[in-house]
Amino acid sequence: MTKPVLTPLAQSLPASVPFVGPEAAERASGKPFIARLGANENTFGPSPRAISAMQKAASEVWMYGDPESFELRNALAAHHGIAPENIMVGEGIDTLLGVLVRLYVGQGDAVVTSDGAYPTFNYHVAGFGGELHKVPYVDDHEDPASLIVKAREVEAKLIYIANPDNPMGTWHSADVINQMIADIPDGSLLVLDEAYIEMAPEGTAPEMQVDNPNLIRMRTFSKAYGMAGARVGYAIGAAEVIDAFNKVRNHFGMCRISQAGALAALKNSDWLAHVQSEIITARETIKQIAADNGLTTIPSATNFVAIDCGQDGAFARRVLAALLEDGIFARMPFVAPQDRCIRVSCGTPEQMDAFKKALPVALQKRGATAW
Amino acid sequence: MTKPVLTPLAQSLPASVPFVGPEAAERASGKPFIARLGANENTFGPSPRAISAMQKAASEVWMYGDPESFELRNALAAHHGIAPENIMVGEGIDTLLGVLVRLYVGQGDAVVTSDGAYPTFNYHVAGFGGELHKVPYVDDHEDPASLIVKAREVEAKLIYIANPDNPMGTWHSADVINQMIADIPDGSLLVLDEAYIEMAPEGTAPEMQVDNPNLIRMRTFSKAYGMAGARVGYAIGAAEVIDAFNKVRNHFGMCRISQAGALAALKNSDWLAHVQSEIITARETIKQIAADNGLTTIPSATNFVAIDCGQDGAFARRVLAALLEDGIFARMPFVAPQDRCIRVSCGTPEQMDAFKKALPVALQKRGATAW
Numbered sequence: 001m002t003k004p005v006l007t008p009l010a011q012s013l014p015a016s017v018p019f020v021g022p023e024a025a026e027r028a029s030g031k032p033f034i035a036r037l038g039a040n041e042n043t044f045g046p047s048p049r050a051i052s053a054m055q056k057a058a059s060e061v062w063m064y065g066d067p068e069s070f071e072l073r074n075a076l077a078a079h080h081g082i083a084p085e086n087i088m089v090g091e092g093i094d095t096l097l098g099v100l101v102r103l104y105v106g107q108g109d110a111v112v113t114s115d116g117a118y119p120t121f122n123y124h125v126a127g128f129g130g131e132l133h134k135v136p137y138v139d140d141h142e143d144p145a146s147l148i149v150k151a152r153e154v155e156a157k158l159i160y161i162a163n164p165d166n167p168m169g170t171w172h173s174a175d176v177i178n179q180m181i182a183d184i185p186d187g188s189l190l191v192l193d194e195a196y197i198e199m200a201p202e203g204t205a206p207e208m209q210v211d212n213p214n215l216i217r218m219r220t221f222s223k224a225y226g227m228a229g230a231r232v233g234y235a236i237g238a239a240e241v242i243d244a245f246n247k248v249r250n251h252f253g254m255c256r257i258s259q260a261g262a263l264a265a266l267k268n269s270d271w272l273a274h275v276q277s278e279i280i281t282a283r284e285t286i287k288q289i290a291a292d293n294g295l296t297t298i299p300s301a302t303n304f305v306a307i308d309c310g311q312d313g314a315f316a317r318r319v320l321a322a323l324l325e326d327g328i329f330a331r332m333p334f335v336a337p338q339d340r341c342i343r344v345s346c347g348t349p350e351q352m353d354a355f356k357k358a359l360p361v362a363l364q365k366r367g368a369t370a371w
Numbered sequence: 372m373t374k375p376v377l378t379p380l381a382q383s384l385p386a387s388v389p390f391v392g393p394e395a396a397e398r399a400s401g402k403p404f405i406a407r408l409g410a411n412e413n414t415f416g417p418s419p420r421a422i423s424a425m426q427k428a429a430s431e432v433w434m435y436g437d438p439e440s441f442e443l444r445n446a447l448a449a450h451h452g453i454a455p456e457n458i459m460v461g462e463g464i465d466t467l468l469g470v471l472v473r474l475y476v477g478q479g480d481a482v483v484t485s486d487g488a489y490p491t492f493n494y495h496v497a498g499f500g501g502e503l504h505k506v507p508y509v510d511d512h513e514d515p516a517s518l519i520v521k522a523r524e525v526e527a528k529l530i531y532i533a534n535p536d537n538p539m540g541t542w543h544s545a546d547v548i549n550q551m552i553a554d555i556p557d558g559s560l561l562v563l564d565e566a567y568i569e570m571a572p573e574g575t576a577p578e579m580q581v582d583n584p585n586l587i588r589m590r591t592f593s594k595a596y597g598m599a600g601a602r603v604g605y606a607i608g609a610a611e612v613i614d615a616f617n618k619v620r621n622h623f624g625m626c627r628i629s630q631a632g633a634l635a636a637l638k639n640s641d642w643l644a645h646v647q648s649e650i651i652t653a654r655e656t657i658k659q660i661a662a663d664n665g666l667t668t669i670p671s672a673t674n675f676v677a678i679d680c681g682q683d684g685a686f687a688r689r690v691l692a693a694l695l696e697d698g699i700f701a702r703m704p705f706v707a708p709q710d711r712c713i714r715v716s717c718g719t720p721e722q723m724d725a726f727k728k729a730l731p732v733a734l735q736k737r738g739a740t741a742w
Contacts, residue, residue: 003584004528004560006615007477015617023437036434045433054429054628061425061600061632062416063407064593066394091462091602094621106378120623127619157375189375213374222435229432229627231462244377246386248498250465252491255626256600257425261432 009107009129018119022329034327034358035351040166042226042303043347044278046261047271050227053264057257065256072263076234079266085239086210091253093195093218093233098124099249100216100235101158104189105130110154114142116167116335118193121160130157137338140298140306141170144180152185159184162193164200167333167343169300174206181206184214189241192217195233198224198272199279200301213238221258223303224275225265230258279303282346289356293363298341306333306341313339315366322362328355380478380500389490393700405698406722411537413597413674414718415649417632418642421598424635428628436627443634447605450637456610457581462624464566464589464604469495470620471587471606472529475560476501481525485513487538487706489564492531501528508709511669511677512541515551523556530555533564535571538704538714540671545577552577555585560612563588566604569595569643570650571672584609592629594674595646596636601629650674653717660727664734669712677704677712684710686737693733699726 005011022039026032036043045051069089077084090096097120105111107129113121115134125132133154135146142165151159161180164171177192184190194217197205209215216237222228232254235242265271286305287297298306309316316332320342323330333339344355376382393410397403407414416422440460448455461467468491476482478500484492486505496503504525506517513536522530532551535542548563555561565588568576580586587608593599603625606613636642657676658668669677680687687703691713694701704710715726 001555001585002557004475004558004612006474007480009477010474010615010618013618015614017438017617017622019438019622021435021438021623023441024439027441039435041435042433045430051429051432054432055426057600058422058425058429058628058632059416061422062413062597064392064410064412064599065602067388067390067392068395070394070398091621091624094623098621103377103381104375106380109378184372186373187375214372226433228435229428231436231624231626241375243386244381246388247381247384250462250469251388252390252392252465253462253602255602255629257429257628258626261429 018123033329035354037345038329038331041228044275046226047265047268049268050261050265054257054261057260065254067251088235088242088245092231104157110156111158112151112156113160140168148183160191164196164301169302171301195220196302221262232258232262279346285352303346318366322365326358328358389494404700406725408716409700409702412599415646417597418636418639420639421632421636425628425632428631436625438622459606459613459616463602464591475528481527482529483522483527484531511539519554531562535567535672540673542672566591567673592633603629603633650717656723674717689737693736697729699729
């Protein structure tokens, strides 16, 4: 009996995962984390009103979610002062990026991103046979000008930039991003991933530009709104670009509970302000903990801080492993020289205390001996 | 400025949805349904323990779901007496079907299904450029023998059959399905969609056959477990077929709340038994309501019943519209001659009473006059 055969493209792809899950690390170590600070999650959690809304919706989960996410989409439109036709709600930015790549990137089509930027975007590009072209970070920042030059050179279908950036936490002002938007090459679509935008200073987000069919922006409830596990993201763009999602998206893919939670979270701006304040405090705490250990941090506009461990990637990796032995889960950038850093999420005072205790031990354990 | 251009495949696809959502119908009519009996949902709802588990998980939703769905996958493996390597958990069968088609169906590849069977599968096949070949129902049943003949003729990559069937509710015995499995042509993969299997009589589901790389089965928490809005399905197959999902699936796509709910639901077999019993009762109620109006029903192994309205599709459509005016939401098969029927979900006694009152009115309103 002849087995079924994968498509040539699928055959060429490894069975891989952009990130190993925190739970897998816990299972490997045999004990739960003391502080889960590695998955770019928001430990301050969702609005209590969002929790209530989700708890209420749990008993209604026998119904499919509204495939149009009508209420949420309209609330988001009002929130941003744009039309519902400019918004597509999806199962997190990861899913929206996958659909976007599927719509625009055929086999061999060029895509531009930064070397060391979001791996899940790269995973989708590879998954649809696109050719990735990467430009390096400059001073731990993504480099808009080089991204544009490269995009022009390779005639990129998509250009990806995250502002603020993951994994470094750095950011560009709206002026810089607006210049990048003005410079988008003919035929390219700029994917502006603003997953962390609610944590960034005023003046980071450009104004809405929903008449521009060469720009699409990604937002999420996973970060500032503290609902990573709910899988709610949304794209903002020109109506024709947004409507194209309806060609291939999973129309009934949204969790009904998550839709209810996101709607309640959006309406609770006080909680968002509270989280924003906690994050600013925790960033300073991480900076101080690093300084107490003779280390510097990269300024961050996100809910994580990259600590420069002052040596190479191998050293940073040893520090991470030592932290994990003490129950502290963190991660690190994949690419040199950014991989000299470890990336630590903002946490509650208890979590920050646990990290404060563990970091000097980890540095001492791993500093002198080969691992 | 030149706009970004969709891939040729994406350009060729309409912006469409396999089903318009019930909420859209409610918004159009300006009033909520009295009985939501059209979306193949289980109005008896999820296990109270599943609801509790989801309510508890809501406050932990700041964490991403485990990308391996480790606990749920292991519990499912134990439940079915197979290995975790034979199970892939995903965001509902819709998503799993999309990934499966993506893995196996390239542009122009042949796929076989029944004319009038699950439209979302067809949507995915079209979305990846596959060529659909359809065989007709026979006596309101999918026709395994013809599906196999057609698959052999066109050298199908995938063969789709739902057992029990949607939209008709009919089913084949495990013996018939086992014969179909034995007859799978070289190189074809049989997709056995068993979304409704927990509602079918003993002897409908074949034994597990996880050594067979030409067979993949789809199961879900959306139907008997009453959790459609949670988006939890799973595929059962040979380890190599299951592992291929890891090449392209959205690893962090599962809602953490839904994972918790599905795990609790699986463990609460008493509630499943309760729902199974309610469904058997409601099927009989629908049959009786139809009989009281001079109509017959198609025997069903699902939580819906197709009522033969005795005329053509246009008439059935008028009956549906009239029911909707009275707040009863139902649907109908898309293809003749099955579209002589309307499809009504099993409901609570209150919902069945509402339907009982509305049906004769709808038949009378629509029977004599053109609509």
